[in-house]
Amino acid sequence: MSRSRDAVHEILRRSESFRSAQDIFTEMRSVGAKIGLTTVYRALQALNDDGRVDVLRTDDGEAVYRACASGVHHHHLVCRACGRTVEVAGPDVERWAEAIGAEHGFVEITHTVEVFGTCADCSGPR
């Protein structure tokens, strides 16, 4: 798994928002790349397994992917309108999650945190 995996990774690196498999597939086809939808799905899950892309689920259950610049644990601030995404750190949140878990006797704590809003460009000069 290499040729197309890199192609998919490249698409994601060029994008600053989360993208769906179908979305990526359509873009690649529209610029003449000959690739199958199945391969896009496989590339995405390989990239995710390797920790090279982040994935999250939209409200309607679609998986969307992003090649994040940061290799370490972080979260996302996503514009509801244009999808633009900023990677953010939240040391306080990390500590809070651990603490709240411990407080109730839970171990091996993990968490998911996403922040949504409307970015400056999209809320715009009214």
Place this chain on the structure above:
Amino acid sequence: MSRSRDAVHEILRRSESFRSAQDIFTEMRSVGAKIGLTTVYRALQALNDDGRVDVLRTDDGEAVYRACASGVHHHHLVCRACGRTVEVAGPDVERWAEAIGAEHGFVEITHTVEVFGTCADCSGPR
């Protein structure tokens, strides 16, 4: 929408973990209730519209529902093994989300936060 909506709500109130539509449907049928899967789905989305149940997506995209005791904004600490769920508050997290959004010029901030772990019963006396 009433009879079956209440029945579904009741099932959820009796459960302390998040449940899927299929799951609820199977339980209801197994105790002799005559209800259709479609109706369960409709009841769940109605309850959610009314803000009476919380919904979240599992990693594989399935929607799961829970009738939370708290009517106000809160988050969940979920056991990966048995599903047992504790409602938790995180004032620090609320403030952090607002602040991080504002810091990047985003407005109308919302967020999703879920904490996962293994509960005391499930991690058990090794």
Place this chain on the structure above:
DNA sequence: GACAGTTTTGACAACCGTTTTCATTTTCCT
């Protein structure tokens, strides 16, 4: 109670994103 109008129900089909299958193509190594 009978009746007409409205709402709810549920079997079934349609949808849609994702995964599996499997035969073909490409890549890699000698």
Place this chain on the structure above:
DNA sequence: AGGAAAATGAAAACGGTTGTCAAAACTGTC
């Protein structure tokens, strides 16, 4: 070049969810 192994993609299968539509249940009125 030759053969084994990995990658590819078209099409079928899958699983959760939503749409369809005719039948059933509920509503209020005479």
